Each structure stands twice: as structure tokens, then as C-alpha cells.
Amino acid sequence: MSDFPYTDRFTVNRVLPEHGRPREEVLAELREMARAEDLTWETGKVSGTMYCGDHEHYRFLDEAFGLFAHVNVLQRDICPSATKFEGEIIAMALDLMHADAVTDTEPVGMVTTGGTGSIIHALLSYREHAAAHRGITRPNFIKPETGHPAFDKGCHLFGIEMRTAPIDPQTTEVDVDWVADNIDENTIAIMGSACNYGYGTVDPIPALGELALSRGVGLHVDGCLGGFVLPFAQELGYDVPLFDFRVPGVTSISADNHKYGYALKGASTLLFRDKAYRNAQYFYLPEWSGGKYHSPGIEGSRSGGLIAAAWASMVQLGREGYRSYAKAILETAFTMQGAVRSHPELTIMGSPTFCFAFRSDEFDIYHVADAMKPKGWRFNGQQYPNAIHMAVTRPQTQAGVAEAFAADLADAVEYAKKQTAAGQAPISAAIYGGVPGGMTDEAAQFIEGFMEQMLDTQQSLPPL
Numbered sequence: 001m002s003d004f005p006y007t008d009r010f011t012v013n014r015v016l017p018e019h020g021r022p023r024e025e026v027l028a029e030l031r032e033m034a035r036a037e038d039l040t041w042e043t044g045k046v047s048g049t050m051y052c053g054d055h056e057h058y059r060f061l062d063e064a065f066g067l068f069a070h071v072n073v074l075q076r077d078i079c080p081s082a083t084k085f086e087g088e089i090i091a092m093a094l095d096l097m098h099a100d101a102v103t104d105t106e107p108v109g110m111v112t113t114g115g116t117g118s119i120i121h122a123l124l125s126y127r128e129h130a131a132a133h134r135g136i137t138r139p140n141f142i143k144p145e146t147g148h149p150a151f152d153k154g155c156h157l158f159g160i161e162m163r164t165a166p167i168d169p170q171t172t173e174v175d176v177d178w179v180a181d182n183i184d185e186n187t188i189a190i191m192g193s194a195c196n197y198g199y200g201t202v203d204p205i206p207a208l209g210e211l212a213l214s215r216g217v218g219l220h221v222d223g224c225l226g227g228f229v230l231p232f233a234q235e236l237g238y239d240v241p242l243f244d245f246r247v248p249g250v251t252s253i254s255a256d257n258h259k260y261g262y263a264l265k266g267a268s269t270l271l272f273r274d275k276a277y278r279n280a281q282y283f284y285l286p287e288w289s290g291g292k293y294h295s296p297g298i299e300g301s302r303s304g305g306l307i308a309a310a311w312a313s314m315v316q317l318g319r320e321g322y323r324s325y326a327k328a329i330l331e332t333a334f335t336m337q338g339a340v341r342s343h344p345e346l347t348i349m350g351s352p353t354f355c356f357a358f359r360s361d362e363f364d365i366y367h368v369a370d371a372m373k374p375k376g377w378r379f380n381g382q383q384y385p386n387a388i389h390m391a392v393t394r395p396q397t398q399a400g401v402a403e404a405f406a407a408d409l410a411d412a413v414e415y416a417k418k419q420t421a422a423g424q425a426p427i428s429a430a431i432y433g434g435v436p437g438g439m440t441d442e443a444a445q446f447i448e449g450f451m452e453q454m455l456d457t458q459q460s461l462p463p464l
């Protein structure tokens with residue numbers, strides 16, 4: 001992480017100031033920071049994270065947010081609008097995921113705070129449902145190795161044993177036979193990604209669905225990343241396998257509004273084939289002295305602003321808007337993948353979609369990251385095997401970005417060959433590099449230091 005850059009320009013607040021400052025002065029400070037930070041990704045050279053990047057859209061969302069930001073949607077009697085927004089977000093997402101194909105149960109959903117929020121609510125639902133209906137007290141869950149760490153986090157939080165399935169190293173898709181062999185009487189659910197973060201590939205959801213049905217377990221499809229792109233990719237005729245409720249056996253799907261749903265950060269949708277799963281995780285405390293407490297999910301108070309903005313994004317863009325953005329993103333992603341494939345030294349992992357990863361058998365791929373970083377590129381580094389990850393978002397669809405990628409990549413490949421011939425190790429390796437054999441003390445210390453830099457920087461600043 002970079003050094004904290006603002007200490008020389010702005011007051012460091014270690015205590016709540018006795019006297020407040022003029023609003024305009026505070027806003028001027030915020031504007032300066034925001035402008036500087038926006039400049040880093042507006043170039044289109046930053047992988048993922050800024051899914052929309054359109055300041056006009058952000059202004060529209062900000063206005064929708066501002067109208068309801070102060071509202072607590074837990075108190076529905078004073079904000080019936082939240083019931084409209086949440087209900088319609090869920091209905092529109094169910095429609096997108098072809099819940100009309102479900103005839104024997106009632107499909108429902110909930111809006112959560114993000115991908116991790118949706119995933120952990122799904123895990124809690126499966127755990128509670130399995131406890132109530134199958135008497136399971138020692139639950140386990142199976143994810144492919146490529147499944148997002150939010151599943152491991154949820155299992156850790158809720159006392160669920162995680163079983164990690166290997167993937168095929170060529171296709172990067174989950175080994176379905178391994179999953180079949182490792183389902184037992186305590187398995188509450190399995191999962192597949194559409195698509196996974198690391199390689200942008202889609203697991204064989206129809207095969208997982210068949211397995212889930214035949215063994216009586218749930219199947220969660222993680223569409224956090226792909227949920228608002230892949231349905232439109234299918235409509236546009238791209239070769240994307242079925243992954244939604246049309247697949248028998250799919251019992252829940254997550255799709256992040258705050259990624260390719262182009263909403264503000266803090267919104268995701270979790271959908272269930274059967275109301276019984278969602279309702280299994282409701283929380284009630286009717287005997288509490290403060291009143292009969294209940295909440296539909298893990299959070300208590302939630303902001304009406306985020307729900308209003310997520311709803312506003314969906315109804316303003318419509319299918320047409322999402323489809324046109326998906327088209328531009330996919331075309332850019334395939335152009336960039338073409339640039340990678342033009343180098344015989346580079347290998348793309350599996351058959352990716354709008355996000356992809358590439359590695360090399362000829363040199364350490366982090367040499368490529370080293371050469372592209374000074375040109376403004378920011379990729380995520382992967383491990384086992386080392387690879388460079390690129391999630392294509394709307395900022396990359398600007399004119400000239402894919403061409404710049406191709407040109408800078410060509411230079412980077414030459415640089416990597418020279419560095420390798422000279423016996424040089426890549427600089428990025430210290431940050432991106434894998435930790436052989438798992439978590440060492442050194443790696444744990446590095447990660448702890450990284451987290452502390454996020455949270456405690458203000459504590460370690462020099463005295464005022």
C-alpha cells in the first residue's frame with residue numbers, strides 16, 4: 001500500500017475537534033482527495049474495482065442516495081418506499097435469472113451489503129435450513145478452489161466445515177467427480193461460480209445442478225461478478241453456459257449491484273429458488289425488553305440510500321443499457337485477450353469471459369506486471385500458478401485503452417525475456433508472489449502489517 005499522502009496538506013484529526021469547520025471547507029478537502037484518487041483509474045488502466053466509471057451516472061446515483069441516505073430501512077412504517085425499492089430490485093433480479101422457470105416453489109430474494117454479504121447470508125440460510133429439515137449439526141459445504149474467499153469466511157463465522165474441490169488446470173473448472181465423492185450426509189450445499197474472480201471462467205453449473213438434485217443438497221451460484229453481465233452476454237449470443245434458475249438444482253444465486261449492476265458500493269442481491277431457504281435465517285427476539293426485535297438478515301439498521309440508488313440504477317439503465325455496456329465490455333475483453341494470445345510466451349487460463357488471467361511458461365509473469373506498472377497499469381497478481389488478472393470494466397471500453405494494453409504488453413513481454421535472460425527476479429514478486437507451502441510466519445506478519453496500514457495509519461502518524 002502507498003504511503004498515506006494527505007498528512008502534509010490536511011489537518012490530522014486524532015480527537016473530535018471542539019469546534020466544527022465550515023461545510024465548504026470540509027467539502028473542498030474531500031473534493032481534492034476524490035479528484036486525485038479518481039485520476040488513478042480514469043485512464044482505464046486499472047483492473048476491476050471501478051465497474052462503471054461514468055461520473056454522470058455517479059451524480060445520478062448520488063442524488064438518489066441523498067434522498068434516502070438518512071432513512072433506516074429497518075423501520076418500514078416510516079419508509080414504505082424501501083419496500084418498493086427492495087421488492088422491485090429482487091423481482092427484477094429474479095426475472096434476469098429466469099426464476100419464471102421455477103414452478104414448484106416460491107422464488108424470493110433479499111438485498112445485502114455486497115458480495116460477501118450475499119454469500120454469508122446464503123451460507124447461514126443453508127445451515128439453518130439443514131439444521132431444521134435434515135437435523136444436521138456438523139455441517140459442511142463444498143466449493144471449487146476458485147470459489148471466492150467469502151465462502152471460507154462465512155464457513156469460518158458459522159462453524160461450517162469447508163471442503164475445497166480441485167479444478168482442472170486446463171479449463172480451470174471444478175472437478176465435479178471430486179465434489180460427488182466428497183458430498184456426505186452432513187453436506188448442506190455446494191457451489192459454482194458464474195464467473196469466478198480469478199480466471200473469469202464459469203463452472204459446469206448444469207452438472208453441479210444434477211449432482212445437487214440427486215444428492216439432496218443446495219447449489220449456490222456465485223454470480224456476484226457475472227450476474228449483471230452474463231445474462232446479457234447470453235442474449236447477445238456469446239457462448240455462455242446456463243447458470244441460472246433454468247438449471248434444475250440451482251437453489252440460490254448472488255449478483256452484485258455494486259459491481260456490474262452499476263450501483264453504489266454496498267449493494268448486492270441474493271436470490272433463492274425456495275422461500276424456505278431465505279426464511280430459515282430470519283432472526284427474531286420477541287421477548288427483548290426493547291420490543292419484539294426482528295431483522296430479515298444479519299444487519300440491523302441499513303441505509304435507504306443504497307437501496308434507492310441500486311433501484312435507480314436498474315430502472316434507469318434497463319435491459320437495453322445493461323446489454324449495451326455488456327457488449328462493449330465483452331468486445332474489449334476479447335480484444336485484450338487477443339493481444340495476450342498473440343504472444344506465444346503467454347497462456348490464457350481456461351475459456352474466460354469479461355475477466356481473464358494469463359501466465360507464462362517462459363518467464364515469471366510478474367516481470368510483465370513490473371514493466372506495465374510504470375505505464376499506469378494496475379493488475380491483480382495471482383498465485384498457484386503465478387498469473388496476471390484483468391477484470392474488464394467500463395473504463396477499459398474507452399477509445400484507445402485496449403490498443404494501449406496491446407502495445408504496453410508487447411513491450412512488457414520483451415522486458416520479461418531480457419530480465420529472465422539476465423537472471424533477474426521480478427520486483428512485484430514480493431507483493432504478488434505465492435507463499436510456498438501455505439501460510440508462513442513471515443507471510444502472516446506481512447498480511448497483518450498490510451491490514452494495520454489500512455486501519456491504524458492515523459495512529460502511527462508523527463505528532464502534530
Ligand SMILES: Cc1ncc(COP(=O)(O)O)c(C=O)c1O
Nearest residue numbers: 114115116148195196197224225
Ligand atoms: C466472484 C466473486 N464473488 C464474490 C465476491 C465478493 O464481493 P465483495 O467484495 O462485494 O464482498 C467477489 C469480489 O470480487 C467476486 O469476484
